[in-house]
């Protein structure tokens with residue numbers, strides 16, 4: 429005979445699909461922004477020319493994420 433406790437299995441923790449915490453994403457965006465510096469008409473990291481904002485595409489995306497998602 430099984431007791432009630434032996435029939436219940438622990439639920440496996442699926443940490444692989446957990447969303448990225450906001451603080452981790454902001455740190456990543458900040459590092460992207462620091463790498464993508466436009467010098468002499470092209471980005472130092474990806475080589476793309478800047479758009480009207482003065483950032484390359486990757487740099488501008490990172491900048492806008494930092495500007496809009498800041499928690500304070």
Ligand SMILES: [Zn+2]
Nearest residue numbers: 464471474484
């Ligand atoms: Zn770039």
